[in-house]
Amino acid sequence: MSTLDIFTRDIIQNSLQAIADEMFTAMRKAAMSPVIYEVLDMGTGITDAQGEIASSGAGIPAFVGVLDKAVKKIRQQHPLAQDIEDGDVFISNDPHDGAVTHLNDVVLAMPVFADGHLVAWTANIAHWSDVGGRVPGSLSTEATDIFQEGLRLASVKLISKGQPIRSVLQILRANTRMPDFMEGDLWAGVAAVRGGAVRLRELTGKYGTALFLLAMKDFMDLGEKVSLKALAALPAGQLNLEELQDDGSLFKVRIDIRAHELLIDLRDNPDQCQGPTNLSRDGAVVAAQMAFKALTAPQGITNGGTFRPLRVLTRPGSLFDALPPAAEGFYFENLIRVHDLILCCLAQRFPERLPAGNFASVCATIIGGVHPDTGRAFTLVEPEIGGWGAEPGRDGNNAVYCGLHGETYNCPVEVCEARYGLYVERMELNDEPGGHGQFRGGRGVCIDYRIRADASFMTCGYTRSVIPPWGLEQGGEGTANGVEVIRKDGQRERYSMASGVALNAGDLVRVRTGAGGGYGPADRRDPQAVRQDLKNGYIDAATAHAVYGLTP
DSSP states (O other), X not given: OOOOOHHHHHHHHHHHHHHHHHHHHHHHHHOOSHHHHTSOOEEXXXXXXXXXXXXXXXXXXXXXHHHHHHHHHHHHHSOHHHHOOTTOEEEEXXXXXXXXXXXXXXXXXXXXXXXXXXXXXXXXXXXXXOOOSSSTTSOOTTOOSGGGSOOXXXXXXXEETTEEOHHHHHHHHHTOSOHHHHHHHHHHHHHHXXXXXXXXXXXXXXXXXXXXXXXXXXXHHHHHHHHHHHHHTSOOEEEEEXXXXXXXXXXXXXXXXXSSOEEEEOOSSOBOOSSSOOOOHHHHHHHHHHHHHHHHOTTSOOSGGGGTTEEEEOOTTBTTBOXXXXXXXXXXXXXXXXXXXXXXXXXXXXXXXXOOOOOOOOOEEEEEEEOTTTOOEEEEEEOOOBOOOOBTTBOOOSSBOOTTTOSOXXXXXXXHHHHSSEEEEEEEEOOOOOOOSSBOOOOOEEEEEEEOSTTEEEEEEOOSSSSOOOOBTTOOOOOOOEEEEEOTTSOEEEESEEEEEEEOTXXXXXXXXXXXXXXXXXXXXXXXXXHHHHHHTSSOHHHHHHTTOXXX
């Protein structure tokens, strides 16, 4: 019988984290698409044999939250004794079959064996620029079912005992408008899961399989204990919130805080829609998990045990538990809407723990066409950065990604201009007034993309384009998100959710992301901070006087 001390447990757990980070680096260095190697629109992780997250890995938080669900579905569809073997790699992208998000986000998962037993899985997920469907980039605001959004891969075996399955690769190549990018990104993901599997076998060889498995189980139990301790410190009670959305619909949440459980009830929400903004139940669970973590132990460990005290209720057939064949291309906006809805509900009760509202949108901006210098098709896929809400004692962060995207990056101007058929003429903080308070909401950004070639197109997915981020404790609202097309003849068109907007050489796409909400009354802001805001260009002299009472 193996025995485990806390030092060995922590060494093994830190090793799992290091392996997941190494997988992330390998994928980043080998990928062909800038949305992966520059923006880092990906995630890596390690699960135990049953598919529970053992190491949260690196990358987008909402992506890491997908991996356990995808692996569990693979295990359901492929019996271990007959169809999961050493050297296999599986591929999945279907949100109705465990892959959670939309068809552009592709999961690769590899079983890891030691001493003849399945002990873990390595897995990653990344955004592929095109997976077929009715429009370039595969994201159409006019899609009415998932069949119009591209190729569906429902837990398919891609590599069998180390050998690629040629017919699957042929299908993949035939169902994308950018086959060279697809293959480059695919093999980068395969290299990452294979590299992680090698490291895991080394780890089990060093400590023994039994001790390795015991350490994973013990660390998940610790994750549960941390969450339960945090819940026990919160006052029990029920919270409710109704929030109006940009399209006039009403989203609702009920939260029950109990000593040993947090219950999030999303059942009383609209039916699934005919468009592509539906969310799978697993997606709603991911949103709830991120909010749960923010409330309980944001700096603590995260693994499968962390979320054992969380229970999420959804209604099949609703917007947050869509049934096949619902389209889900723009799922990300309702995932962040659910996340933000839960946070807003909690923040009213715990303003000392949570910040005011942030710009809370992926602000997905896709510009494509034919590069005027190379003649190759290109698709820029850019989630945009915006302002975060203020909190007690500090202003909100300027120009960072929404909670769904985590620590990703905007694509550098030099890469945009080299790889894509456009110029980036401006990238600066958004100077629109908003987010006032004792502590100020962070600023969004203003970015101008100048189109260089005729027959280009734009697709965008923005929310909080009408309803701005909320303030806390009498803080002011933030500002809205939006994208504007300024034609070369000066005509202006504003968009928030659109696909296939025709663009020609000389047209300008102007992105504006919002400021976060403020915290506390504006008249309590330190005059020196107001003067610094004025100096930095965050506010103008009229706002400094009218809102903050600063005299010249």
